[in-house]
Each structure stands twice: as structure tokens, then as C-alpha cells.
Amino acid sequence: MALALVVPAWRHFAPVQAELGWAYEVYRDCIERVSALAKGSQSELYVTQEYRNGKGTLLKLREDGSISQVMQGLSKPDGLLAYRGGIAISQEGMGNLPVLWMHGRRISTLLLGRSVEQLASDGRYLYAIEDRTSGRLLRLDPTTGRIDILRDGLNEAEAITACSNGQLFYTEKIHGWVKRLNTNGVDEVIWSGLNQPGFLLCDEHGLWVSEDATHMARLLLLDKTGAKHVILDHLRSPQTLLRLASGHYLLSEQGRNRILELNRS
Template sequence: MSHILRKRSTRIALAATAGLLTATLGFFAWQSFYPVQAASGWDVEVLHRDVTKAASLLPQADGSLLVSRELDDGRGSILRITAEGDRVVVIDNLSKPDGMVAAQGGWVFSQEGGFAPVSLARDGQVTRLFDGESVQGLWNDGEHLYAIEDRKGNGRLMRYDWRSGQLDVLRSGLTETEGLTRCSDGRLLYTEKANGKVRALSDDGRDPVVVDGLRNPTFLFCDQRGLWISEDNTHRARLLRIDADGSRQTVLSFLKAPQSIVADGKGGYLLAEGGRNRVLHLTPPLERNTAQRD
């Protein structure tokens, strides 16, 4: 009798374990494949698929789109997608190319994969500007180029002078600082990913927190609608918008590792969703309704 009870207990335990495993796998599958949800009035659609590890986006005047593909060990590249949908690799052999910003009649890109140069691409030529380690976020104001490093405890916020070529370190000892942007009020903002914070660079060096309570904030973008923040989570990530009065709206949810968000030049936005290897197009309520009337 005891032998029969032991066998029955074993079967029950195995069944329970199998059920738990199935439920766990099902939960993660649900998180991976659950469709992206947009806030009321907003519209989201897939613009480009099969863009491996899409990270940073830079729309061009001719209607094409530059996309950095954040692969490591020299496998990364920057891809141009034309207005007709054709794809051409313009720069390859990169290690986690991440940030991109228009500058000096061309564009600057960074590499997050260890010690690597921040470079200017212009007229088919690539020029090294300065070296950094795990540089991610970039911002250009015409006179200076700002760059920030994603490191643990020894990251730097740097400023490069376009005229003199001088590089100044504005902050050091930073941890997991990824995103960088400037808003219309003049504030230069940067993210602290692990701490879930966005800080503003200040003259006194204290860099006050302007947004807190985030989940792995990465890329930042400021425009007339407020501050946009993407959360670099593998599952259930969000795209947030912070209004001028500090109110917070979740514009997109159930994203997978979203990265750069940029304006599309037509009133909408483009978002790189690196976890699903695609670029999304986001349309605000007013623009979408106007387009439908036209």
C-alpha cells in the first residue's frame, strides 16, 4: 500500500511541476506576443519589419530612414531604408551602434560595445571625433555635441566643441546613463536606467531629478507635446509622455525593448522596437482624424 501511495504522490508532483512549467512558459509567451496597445485616440502600426535589434532612428530629407542595428562584436551596422522600402547598409563592422544625431551636414553615431570612437558620417566619409567607452546617447546643438556613456559607476557626460575639437567631461562617476536630450526650456536631460530617474544637468552640479519611478528608462525625446521616455524592458515596456505640468501618460504599452523615438516630420512619431526587430509608426489623435477627413 505504501508503495502505491508513493507512486501516486510522485505522479501528482510531476503533474504539478509540468502544469507550473506550462503556465510559466505560457505567461512569457503571452508577454512576448501580446500586441502593442495604444492610448485612446492614438494609432500605432508596424512601418518596417525584420530590422534586427533596431535601436536609433534618424529620418533623412529625401524620405529615407537611417536605423542603427545594435549587434555586438563588429556585427552591428547602420541601415538606410529608402522611401520605397529598399534597404542598403551604409556603415558596417560596428559594435552595438546606438545613438545617432544630425550634425555638420551629416550625422554622428556612437557605439555602446566597449571602447570605440564617436564618429561623423558625411558625404560618404566617416571621421573619428573622439573616443569613449559604451557611448549611447547623443545630442547636438550646433556648437557642441554631447555624449553620455552607459557604464556602471564610471560613466561620463561629455561635451565636444565643434570649432576647437576640445572634449570636456561635464560629469563622471555615472551609472547606466543612456538617454540624452534637450528640451525647449533649455534643460539638458539624461536618464539613470537602473534608478528609474531622469535628471537635468545643472550649473551647481547637483542635477535634480525631474522624473522618478520609471522602469529602466532609456531614450529621451522632447517636443511641443512634452518629454517622451521609452522603457528598455524585455516585457511589458512602455512609451511614456510627460506633460509640462508633470502629468504622465502611457501612450504605448506591451512593448518589447523599445529604443529611440523621433518625430516623423509629418506630425507623428517613429519608434524603434528592438525586442521585436521592427520600427513602429505612431499617429496622434488630431493628425489621424485630419488624415481621415482628407
């Protein structure tokens, strides 16, 4: 009985560990339900709080440490993206909910989706993916307003990312895998055995994935050579990884209500 109590406590309080060559520190603390991150056109940092039933908020964090509320009334805002001079915001709440676009002082609807999580853009299209059984991968052409369903019948597909070479990758959380989207309609599993993969980022280092698990979650990197790295371990429900510069990132850790700053040393 004593051992049964000790193991969960260790899993709960185990400190985050970084791979050799990487270092992290706490960037911001005490932001409840912190989820999505994005940089605005003036380098301001936007952050969401992932509350349900219209209680979610969009915050702006300033360099002096102050925080202001920019938007409220959101339902599980779980995706942010710097998009066409503004910020695109997804909602994972129940029902058909809008993906919003905040540009200047205006807020517009880009598309409607059900349980939309991560957003991505390749410079031309906006991609949105739905986290539900029989979820869809949607593509918006902003010049025409046309919305195409690229994939249907996905199972808990939480993440989508677009690489500079045109490749698209997405996750299906329940299967623990990452797939490459192929033009022939047969998508390839390029990474499996993951523990609830919840966010993807493609950059010059390779393909990043965070595991949205309550305990012992990881931030992983599949580098350009095909080698797999555990960059951070012992995380609690990590969410968005935001690239600031080469080897410099912010990671929201929802399970500890904080944002970590990650640097390649």
C-alpha cells in the same frame, strides 16, 4: 505549474496598446536588432543594427521599401543623430571607441568614449553619454574640438536629450530615473520609478522616455503640464523615438525587429 507557464507567454505575446488619442502601425518589419533611427539631410531614414564585436551595421531605408547597407564594422551602434549636415553614430561596444560623423562621402571621428549610447545636440554642442558604471556625460564644441566632462560617476546613463529652451535631461537606467542637468552641479530627479529608461526625446509635447525592457515596456510622455502618459504599452525593448513632425513619430522596437509609426489622432 500551468499558471507559471501561461503568465510568461502572455507577457511575450501581449499586443502593443496605444493611449486614447494615439494610433500606431508597423512601418517596417524584419530588421534584426534594430536600434537607432535618424533622418538624413535628404529625408532618407538611417537605421542601425545593434550587433556586437564589429558586426553592427548602418542601413538606409528608402520609401520604396528597399534597404541598403551604408556602413559595417560597428560595435553595438546604439545612437544616431542628424548633425551638421551629416549623421553622428555612437558605439556601445567594449573599449575606447569613436563616435563617428558621416558627412558626404567622408567619415570622421568626433570623440572617443566608452560604451557611448545616445547622442544629442542643442545646435551648438554635441553631447554623448556613456552606459557603464562610472560613466561620463561628454560635451564636444565642434568649433574648437574641445571636449568637456560635464558629469562623471554616472551609473548606466543611457540617454541624453537637449530641449529647445536649453535644458538637458539624462537617465540612469539602474536607478529608473530621469534627471535634469543643473548648472550648480546638483542634478534634480524629475521622474522616477521607470522600468529601465533607455531613450529620451524633448519636443513640443514634453519629455518622452522609452523603457528598454524585454517585456511590458512602455513609451511614456511627461507633458508640459506635468501629467504623465503611457502612450504605448506592452512593447518589447523599444529603442529610439524619432520625431518626423508634430504628433508624428517612428519608434524602433528591437524586441520584435520592427519600426512602428506613431500618430496623434
